[in-house]
Each structure stands twice: as C-alpha cells, then as structure tokens.
Amino acid sequence: MSEEILVNVTPRETRVAVVENGMLQELHIERGWARGVVGNVYKGKVQRVMPGMQAAFVEIGLERAAFLHAADIVRPSAPALTGEEDPNAPPPPTRPISELLRDGQEIIVQVVKDPIGGKGARLTTLTSIPSRYLVLLPHTRVIGVSARIEDEAERARLKGIVGGLTAAGDTHGYIVRTNAEGQPEEALADDVAYLARVWSLIGERSASARVGECIYEDLTLPLRAVRDLIRRDVDKVKVDSRETFERLRTFASQFMSAAGAAGTTELAQKIGHYAGERPIFDLYGVEDEIQRALDKQVPLKSGGYLVIDQTEAMTTVDINTGSFLGQRNLEETVYRTNLEAAQSVARQLRLRNLGGIIIIDFIDMNDAEHKRQVLRTLEKALAKDHAKTTVYDFSPLGLVEMTRKRTTESLQRQLTEACHECNGRGTLKTPETVTYEIFREIVRQVRQFDADRLMVMASPKVVARITEEESTAVAELEEFLGKSIRFQADDQYAQEQFDVVLL
Template identity: 50%
Template sequence: MSEDILINVTPFETRVALVEQGQVQELHVERSIQRGYVGNIYLGKVVRVLPGMQSAFIEIGLERAAFIHVADLRQNRKERIEGSPATPIEKLLFEGQSLIVQVTKDPIGTKGARLSTQISIAGRMLVYLPYDPHIGVSQKIDGEDNRQQLKERVQRIANSEEGGFIVRTQAEIATDEELQTDCVYLKKLWGIILQRLKSQGAPSTLYTELHLHQRVLRDVAHPNTGKIIVDSRMVYQQMLEWADVYTPALVDRIYHHSGSRPLFDTVRAEEEIQRALSRRVDLKSGGYLIIDQTEALTTVDVNTGGYVGGRNFGDTIFKTNLEASVAIARQLRLRNLGGIIILDFIDMEHHEHRESVLEELRNALAKDRTRITISGFSQLGLVEMTRKRTRESLSNLLCEPCPTCQSRGSVLTARSVCYEILREILREARQFNPKEFRVLASQDVVDLFLEEESQHLAQTGDFIGKSISLEVDSLYSQEQYDIILF
C-alpha cells in the first residue's frame, strides 16, 4: 500500500506527515533551535566515572552532560557476543579522557543524551561501522538465501578490512553500482570526521546528522512511497539535488506544493496533531482509548463506550478490542510513544479471541520502523510491550507541564480552595491583628463563598472577630488567591 509524504517547511520548523489512505500515520517535527542529536558524533571528555552504576558522564557540549553505560562501549562488544562478563567501566575510562562518541538517544526530560562508542554512519543502502569489521543484514529482510546473497554482494563491493556494514532494507532492490556509491560515500564521510578529529579538542562536534527533509529521503521513503510533496521551493530544490546524488529513484516522486491551501490542511494534519495531544481517542464503533503517558511508562485503556453492535456482550468486546488494536498501533507511531507500554484491553473470556486480538496488534505494528517487542496477555489480562525510544514524544515536544495544577493533571475544586482560604485566615488571625481581611480569588471561588459557603465564611468572621470581604480577580485561576490584611 503506497504512502505519501508531506513536508511542511517554515523558517523555524519542519514538519513531516506520512499519509496512508488519506489518514496521517506518523508525524515528525524538527525545530531549528531544538534539532535532535541522535546520530551526531562528538569528541567528548569524561567528566565522571561511576563504578557503582557501571556508567560515566561525558561532556559533549550540550546543556547537560551525556551518559554512557558500560554495555555501550565498543571494547565490550566481543564479551557481549560471547556472553562473557563485561570489562568494568573504571578499567576502560578515566576522568579527563577524550572519547569519540555518538548519540543514540536524545535528552528526554531531566535525562541527558545517551551515548555509544560503537559508531555507525547511515547511508541510503548501508550503515557503515568503522570499528566493527563484519557484515550484517537488517532483520526486516526475509529469506535466508536472500540475506546471504546480499551479504556476499556487500562483502565483494566493500573489499576492505576497514570497518564493516549493515545492509539496510533498501538494498534489496539496489544495483551493485548503487551499493558501491553508498560504500564510497560513507567511507569518505568517515575520513572527513577523522580529519576533524585531528584539529579539534574535546568537547567538540565532529559530525551532525542530516536535516529532517534529507533524512526523509534516506530513511523514510521506500519503493512503495507515492508522492513526496514539499511546500518550500528552496527545500524542494535541495531535495532534488540530494536525491539526484544519493536516491535517484525518488527524484520523479518529489513535488512542490504551490496551491493556496496550506499543505497540511489537505489531509487535516493540524486536526490530527490536536487529537494526538488528547488523552482520549474515539473509535469509529463508539468505543474509545484513554492514553496516559508518564515518565516510567505509557498506559492504554480500551473501553466499549457507546458501542453495542455485537450479537452479544462477548462479541461486542471482541470487535472493540480488534478495532482498538489497529488504533493503538497508529497512535504509538503518531505520538511517537516509546519505552514500556501497558495495554489494558477489555477482558475476553475466550482464548481464541485473545489470540486474534494479539495477532491483529502484531499485524498493525508490522508497519512501524521502530523496534518493538510484545508479550502475550499476563495473568492480570494486560499486554506488555516495549517500543524503542530515541527521541521525545509528540506531547513532550509540543507541550509543557501545566503551571495551574503543578503538573498534576487536575486542579482543586472551588470548595477545596474556599476551605483552604478559611484555614489560612484562621492562621493569619493568630499572628496578626488587622482591622479587616480581604480575599482576592477567582469568580467561581467568590461565588461559592457568597452562596453555599456563606455560612462558613460568616462563622469564621465571627470567630476571629474581624470582617472578611471578597473581591474577584478575573486573571486568577481557580487555585490562585491572596489574603490582604488591612
């Protein structure tokens, strides 16, 4: 099934939408002042080694020091393959040491970037591994004979003991000439990085990943991609030039959008972005999902809602869960949710129904390019899965914690605020002796004091022997208030 790619470009932001059958399946956002760091290569300096955690902090020039675990050091690769114990990090790194590192995960929340010394440079057909002299093949390429043929072709073309390669899925239909071009390009790029290494001190940037519109051509576009439409003439020209050199097969699929209607409006992408920031996702049947994202994990709860279309209750539940499986797979891509994900499907009595739902979920997730693992239903009836997280989710990128509710996701009721104000007045009355207390609060809080809570307000005034007046401040949120002493 073909997939169109829409690229919306502004001076401050580039957004990419992957559209299948008129519906947005995936969103990517790159802001000019918040470009991601995954794939960037740095000359870093070790600032702290933590033997107890078998980790180290590396200064690479970002706001926070980056983080590397002993398992991500290339010196331990052989031990990992053979199953031998890893060499302790304190024997491999020391404070002040300079180190070539690559970012594998962007800074997320309060965590710094995650690093690796196992450097890899991605091309269109191949991924170059300068420190790892072996040829690997992407797991997404099927057929043992096909995999072996590709491996032998790359070994013949590379014809070098310097480094190794991973064969990407695009290489399945590539000619020997295209593979050779990719191989030469990647080795030349590594040579440029080594030249920079000789002239720069730590911390410094040795290589910066491609811009989003170029990564789309390299990583996202595939043989079944339909049109690639961009609404910036300058970026359109850049993409044509880049594709002419590295991805000639895509040149005829790149189009410039010159219509008066905004590009993202043609597929209602703006509406999809707004829906992707909501907790609730409505299903066509009348059921719905509730998606909650926390720092530790993401939970997805499936509910039947208003759907009563089945022949019986069990049939209704089964059909809702089947529809939810497809919707969940799409939402994970759309929102870029990663880490541990817990799926709470509606309880099903029949074992075959549970297996069918799992199979539907696996089929829907097969389109996802991100690495995913799924377990079956647990004893509690939950499905546990993981999705590799390399960059911020859509909500973390576009939103920030709510200042009104202090990131709780809820606010105190007007009645709770009223009682808090009364307790504060009693507290102040013990310490000070003003003539009057004046309460500044939101309209809802003042209205409640004048109506249902008027008796408690009067009792408090009588108890402290002072008058209490009320004043509305339209700029105050429900939880905000001030008590002024006269």
Template identity: 50%
Template sequence: MIEEILVNITPQETRVAIIQQGAVQELHIERSQSRGIVGNVYLGKVTRVLPGMQSAFVDIGLDKAAFLHVADLWMPKNSKPDNTPIEKLVFDGQTILVQVLKDPLGTKGARLSTHISIAGRNLVYLPQEDNGNQIAISQKIDNLEDRDALKKRFQALMPIGEQGSYILRTSAEDADDQELQNDLRYLSATWRKVQEGSLRLSAPSLLHQDLSLAERVLRDLATDATGQIRIDSAENFEKLTTFARDFTPNQESKLVLYRGERPLFDLYDTESEINRALGRRVDLKSGGYLMIDQTESMTTIDVNTGSFVGARTFDDTIYKTNLEAAQTIARQLRLRNLGGIIIIDFIDMHSKEHQDAVLDELNKNLARDKIRTSANPFSSLGLVEMTRKRTRESLAHLLCEPCEVCQGKGQVKTAQSICYEILREVLREHRQFNPKEFRIIASADVIDRFLEEESGHLAQLIEFIGKPIRLQAESSFNQEQYDIVLN
C-alpha cells in the same frame, strides 16, 4: 499498501506526514532551534565517573551533561575483559569520541555510545570494527540464497584494505551496484571528516551532524511502497532533488513540488489530526473509544465500548471493539511517537480464542512500525504489556508544555476546596500572628462562592476569631491561587 509522504518546510520547522489509505500514520517534526541530535558524533569530555551506577557524565556542549553507561562503552576486541568496571576504562577529564543514541528526554540527558555507526541509505558503516570487513545483513532479508548473493555482490564492491564492518539494510536488496558504491563513498568520506575533526578540534565539539529531517525522508522513511513525496518549498525541492540524485537515485522520481492553493497539510486533514493526537480520548468508528495517558515512566491505554451495540451478543461487542482498538492503538503509537513501557487495558474477554485474535491483530499492525516494538501475551489481570523503543520526544512533549494552572496534573481543585483551604489558613494565621484584620485575594469564582454558598461558613469564622475578613477578586489569578494579607 501505497503510501504518500507530505513534507511541509518553513524557515522555523520541517513537518513530515506519512499517509496510508487516506489517513495520517506518522508525524515527524524538526524545529530549527531544537533539532534532534540522535546519530550526531561529538568529541566529548568526561566530567564525572559514577562507579556506583557504572556510568559517566560527558560534556558534549549541551545544557545537560550526557550519560554514558559501561554497556555502551566500546573497546577493540580482547582489550576489555567482561565485567571490567567503568572506573578502570574512563577517567575524569578524558577526551572521548561519542555518538548520541537517544535525545535528551525530560530531565534526562542524552544517552551516548562510544561505538560509532554511520548510516547511509542502504548501508550502516561501523568504522571501528577490526574484524576483517565483516558483513552483516538485515534479518528482514530472510531468503538464504538472496542473502548469499547480496553478500558476494557487496564484497566485490568493497574498498581493499579499508577497516571496519558493514550492515546491509533491507533496501540494499533492491539497490544496484552504483547505489551501493554511492553509499560506500558517502560513508567513507563522513568517517574521514570525523577523524580529522577529532585531531584538530578541542572537546566539546560536534564532529558529525546527522541529516536533516527532509533528507532523512529520502534515506530512512521512503520505501518501495512510497508513491509520491510532495514538498511545498521550491528551494528545498531543488536541494532534495540534488541529494536524491547523489545518494538515493531510486527516490528521485518520487519527488513532486506541490503547487496547490490549499496548504499542503490541509490535505488528508493533517492539521486536525495533529490536534486530535494531543488529546486523551480517541474515538473508534464503532462508537467505542480509547483513553491514552502519558506519564514520565509509562503510557497507559484504556479501551471502552462506549455506545457500540452493533454485535449480536455482548461478548461479540467486546470482541469487535477490541479488534478495532488493536488497529487504532498501533496507529496512535506511531502518530504520537509514544515509547517506553506501554500498558493496554483491553475490555475483559472470557474467550482465550478472542484474546489470541486481538493480540494477533495488534502484532500485525505493529509490524508496520519502523520502530522496534514487542508485545507480551495477556497477563493474569487481562492487560497487554508492550514496549516501543524511545529515541526522541513524543508529539505531546514536543508541541506542548505543562499547564500553568494545573501544573500538568490535568485537573484543578474545585472552588469549594479552595474556600475551605483558605478558611483553614486564616484560622492558622490568626493563632500565629493575631492581626487586626484579614484580606483574602482570590479568583472571581472563589470570591463568588464565599459570597454565596460558603457565606455561612465565612460568617462563622469571622465570629469565632473576632476579626473582620475582607474579600477581593483578582482576575489574573487562576482558581488555585490566593493570597491572605494580614493588617
């Protein structure tokens, strides 16, 4: 399946869209003021060890302390017996070399590891490993003869006496010797820079920053299936061409400077796709639809038939809707970058054969995802529970913030509810303070309701407490805001 990559670059942000079959499949956004830090290497300082959680907080220079769990604490072979508690391995004030595994998410700080890995186009370098230049090969290269041939070819290129281990990525199978040597030089030079910085700088300090999003397009996102990489910035086109020539030569010919009159992201309706990806409802071509709700702990997806009545029987209608939903869900997970626990409520199917077919369709489409996913069979309640590795903020968390009116609830109390809340509060304050009069300041809708539908209840309260109540509309108040002034 031929794909196209659009790279829109402005001084404030870089946006990347991956297009397949004329539709946006993935969106990546990096802002200059809030660039992601996954892959960065820091010299950090342990600020607090938490034995009860078997973890530690580490200052790496961010607003929030980062989090290091004992399972992510690497030690040379045989120097850390199994089940050694973290308080015997690190201490408060210790200077420590760490790498970011996950960006800060919501209220959580960054997740760290002390096992450093540096990624190239075709290789991943593990410089701390001391097991004699071990070579691991991507599981996606499954032919034994190809694996053996690639390993022997790479062994002949490895520098003699250099410590560390390497993982050969899937792209290494198609790389020539020169491309592998380019990766080796880049990775060795990067690690030397980290080592020198760790000796010269004080904690907290950034020792290595991962590539920019535009550069990661060439290293991580572009594949053999990529036809063109269109870039709308002449300056950055030249920079990426130079980068590709040095580190990803097989991608250089795919780079194209976009000179069209229309903005690049107007192609394939990309801007509109971004806006649709921020909504709860996703319409299916058949007339059915999905409802996607993202919470702090999980994402839920509900499948509905809507107006679809195109199949011969109701069971066929449900089956066809669920099949289309499985395809769309896999795409929406990539597009919205949803991660963590995901619960899918497909429309109930009585046929085990239909359930298996829908699950197969979901897994087939999830296989296109570069992020690791895992889907379980249908549960006894008819739900599919799955996970998708979460390493950065979702599209909604990146582009949006909680509504100041509803505070992220997604709904507000009705004007009637606010009226009754105000009436109760007036009665409470009458009993506590016994003022001469009350003045209610609220939104126009609430005041209008007091003057119309709730005028009888307001009059009853005035008569009961024997005090005047004045009304004042405030245009700047949202529906849930009000003040009760005592005179």
C-alpha cells in the same frame, strides 16, 4: 496501498508527515532552535566516572551532561567480530568503567538518545553512520542484514555483495538496511564509498576539534526523510518549499547516482513541488489529525474508543466498547472491538511516537483463539513501525505488555507543556477545597500577626462560592476571630491561587 510523504517548511520549523491511504501515520518535527542530536558525533570530556553505576557523565556541549554506560564503550582489547560468532553464546563480560575511562579524559562519542525530560542524552563510543542502504559500523567486522528483509535468498545476496565490497582490506562492518532490498551491486558500492568518505572526515575533524564540538551532524529532517522513508511503495513526496524541493532533488540524484539513470529518474520523479494556495497539511487533513493526536481519547469506527495516558514511567492504553452493541453476543462484540483497537493502538503509538513500556488493557475475552487473533493483529500492525517493538502475551490480568524503542520525545511532549493552572496534574482543586484552605490560612495569619481587618483576594469563582454558599461560615469565623474579613475577586488569580492580606 497508497503512501505519500508531505514536507511542510516554515522559517523556524520543518514537519514531515507520512500519509498511508489518506490517514496520517507518522509525524516528524524539527525546529531550528531545538534540533535533535541523535546520530551526532561529539568530542567529549569525561566529567565524572561512577563505578557504582558502571557509567560516566560526559560533557559534550549540551545543556546537561550526557550519560555513557560501560556496555556502550569500545574495548580496545576485545577481538574483532567476524559475523561467524555463535548467536547463542553469552556476551563477553563488561569491564569495570574505571578501567575504561578516567575523569578529564577526552573521548569521541555519538548520541543514541536525545535528552528527554530531566535526563541528559545517552551516548555510545560504538559509532554507526547511516547511508541510504547501509549502516557503517567502524568498530566491528560484522555484516548483518535487516530482519525486515525476510527472503533468505535476498538476504544471502545482499550479504554476499557487501562482503565482496569490503573484502579488500576494509576493517569496518556494515548493516544492510531494509531499503537495500532488490538494489543492484552498484548502489551498495556507492554507499560504501560514501560512508568511507564520511568516516575519513570524522577522523580528520576528531584530531583538531575542541571539547564540546560537534564533528559529525546527521542530515536535516527533509534529507533524512528522503534517505530513510522513501521506499518502493511510496508514491509521492510533496514539498511546499521551492528551495527545499530543489535541495531534495539534488540530494536524491547524488545518492542514487550509482544506481544508474533509471534509478535516479525514478526517485527524482517521486519528489514534487506543491505550489497550491491552500496549506499542504490542511489539504490532507494533517493539521486536524495532529490536534486529535494530543487528545487522551481516540474514537473507533465501531463506536468504541481508546484512552491513552502517558506518564513518566509508562504509557497505558485502555479499550472500551462505548456505544458499540454488536450483532450476536457480548463475546463477539468484545472480540470485534479489540481487533479494531489493536490496529488503532499500533497507529497511535507510531503517530504519537510513544516509547518505553506500554500496557494495553484490552476488554476481557474468554476465548483463547480470540486472544491469539487480537495479539496477531497487533503484531501485524506494528510490523510497519520503524521503531523496534517487542510484544508479550496476555498476562494473568488480561493485559498486554510491550515495549517500543524511544529515541526522541513523544509528540505530546514536543508540542505541549505542563498546565500552569494545575502544574501538570491534569486536575484542579475544587472551589470548595480552596475555600477551606482560605479559612485555615486566615486563622493561621491572625494567630501570627496583629491586625484589625483582613482582605482575601482570590479567583471570581472561589469568591462567589464564599460570599454566597459560605456566608454563614464567614460570619462565624469573623465572630470567632473578632476580626472583619473582606473578599475581593480578581480575574488574574487562577482557581487555586489566593492571598490573605492583613490591614
């Protein structure tokens, strides 16, 4: 499999695209005026404790107060984790929020979810700081290994290395990231030292910071791409900015210094500067893919298609056979379409960054084995996703329910806004509907105010319908009211807009 990472830098926007076998799989966007705040650590102040919700609103300097639940608060009296606890044991009960926080209290918090829609950011006091191979957990003693590292011997090796590095008086816990697979002890030791420096700096800044001040900020998007996205199967990182390219090379060298010169050279060689005249996203067809990712309908190679609807509550995906006729019978046609759709759905969720509850309406299948194969194909395709996903079996209605962890806005909500014509409904009232609204408003105005004549201003399409198809109705209305009514078309009016003016 060929995988490349493309970095496009402009003065106010940076975009990172992950391309596998020539197809766009992920897109990350960071704009100078609207950088995400996930991972940032702030000095906050409790605005209001709400016992009924077991939560509190905390001021951290953002536009809206952030939300902190009792379950996300470090409990000073809780025993430290050792990593040997029974995984099947029930979690300790959450103490009442009123025992953990009080109004006006200053507190150090970390953002775990960006503000989305009308909701404020989601917070935790269970701080975690990521590096290339590890995640520091300052408030626990647990050492965990990413579930994506499946080889038991490798899991034991990594856990033993980190346990040995932290044995000498270290009171922190760590999670070993997927990128650590196959890495030598020196690389992990370098990360432990780096995380110790970061945590020490956070402690120093916490003491002197003012409320609402950011005391730790996650890396910029290009640096996060090097830290999180570069794996052994990534062939190339291409950057179209000379300055950003130099910064990434320096950052990669510093991060890999403990892995030896070979590791440093290998990673540095993957990062290249793109100096071509044609925009890098155009060269790889990424711009076209971004435009298609904003469409509701996604074509399949077989002739079928997906219809993706994103709402506030959930995302629904409907699969249709379209023009695909198949070669054998209906069941086989449906099965082949669903198999292709399962792979496409996984890619679209990742590309569009769709999260929360997702309902997939596969075409009805009668064969139980076909259902199992479609579900297995979906789970296998989702295994490449960096976001955590959970897939459930077919429901009695033939639907597949799943969840995908959401930490930032979807691609659609990052790049688009609600239509000003329809206020986000996705539909417009027909000219006929607006015509009868105008007639009702004319009657309403005449009964309230005295006037000899009326003038109606509306969109050309609506006025054309009134003066042509509804001319008889207008004459009857004028006779009924005893008033003269004039209609004037104005290009500035949207289809649903109109004004009734008394003269």
